[in-house]
Amino acid sequence: MSILINFKICDNAQECNGIAVCPTGALSWDKDKKSIKIDNEKCISCGKCEKSCMVNAIYVAKNEAEYKKIEEEIKKDSRKVSDLFVDRYGAQPIHPAFLIKDDKFELEVLGSKRLVVAELFDDDSIKCLLKSIPMKSLFANYSIKYRKVVAGKELIKKYKIKKLPALVFFKNRKLLGKIEGFYDSKKKEKLVKKITLIVEK
Numbered sequence: 586m587s588i589l590i591n592f593k594i595c596d597n598a599q600e601c602n603g604i605a606v607c608p609t610g611a612l613s614w615d616k617d618k619k620s621i622k623i624d625n626e627k628c629i630s631c632g633k634c635e636k637s638c639m640v641n642a643i644y645v646a647k648n649e650a651e652y653k654k655i656e657e658e659i660k661k662d663s664r665k666v667s668d669l670f671v672d673r674y675g676a677q678p679i680h681p682a683f684l685i686k687d688d689k690f691e692l693e694v695l696g697s698k699r700l701v702v703a704e705l706f707d708d709d710s711i712k713c714l715l716k717s718i719p720m721k722s723l724f725a726n727y728s729i730k731y732r733k734v735v736a737g738k739e740l741i742k743k744y745k746i747k748k749l750p751a752l753v754f755f756k757n758r759k760l761l762g763k764i765e766g767f768y769d770s771k772k773k774e775k776l777v778k779k780i781t782l783i784v785e786k
């Protein structure tokens with residue numbers, strides 16, 4: 586039978602539960618297209634992916650008629666991925682105004698006279714796509730410029746980043762410090778302490 590994914594509400598991340606539970610590799614992560622890949626030839630209709638999806642974005646159609654019906658329902662679905670972020674992760678997606686590609690790093694980050702906090706992230710990872718702890722609450726006491734940067738290999742190598750996402754702090758082109766790895770809201774206090782040490786040293 587055939588698998589359908591409602592990409593209007595699917596966050597299309599490599600951490601997809603459906604990929605993790607699929608016993609045959611019928612669902613996989615396409616690195617080049619940066620998307621979940623469906624291979625219906627490999628599907629044995631076990632239904633594990635459908636059950637594993639927390640937002641019910643995956644369907645296993647039993648026959649062609651059901652496939653078409655689901656396809657129509659998906660077409661009519663007016664929701665979008667960001668509508669479900671808060672329920673799913675307790676987090677908001679990052680506002681596009683703060684997003685830059687690494688080719689703007691020189692201008693937007695190094696070239697700034699202000700204290701700049703750049704969050705280097707991997708756009709294949711949902712943990713990196715979300716602003717899990719609002720920056721406003723982390724930097725309430727400081728005047729900063731914040732940018733979220735898709736981390737290319739050169740940046741990662743240059744600043745010796747071992748884990749993404751990573752916060753890198755710059756002033757007048759000088760790297761003041763970096764904080765690597767994902768922090769959820771439970772680790773906010775720890776993160777604030779690390780930020781304070783860098784910003785106030």
Ligand code: SF4
Pocket residue numbers: 588603606607608609610611612627628629630631632633634635645
């Ligand atoms: S129904 Fe089973 S085999 Fe088919 S994609 Fe889902 S988990 Fe994989």
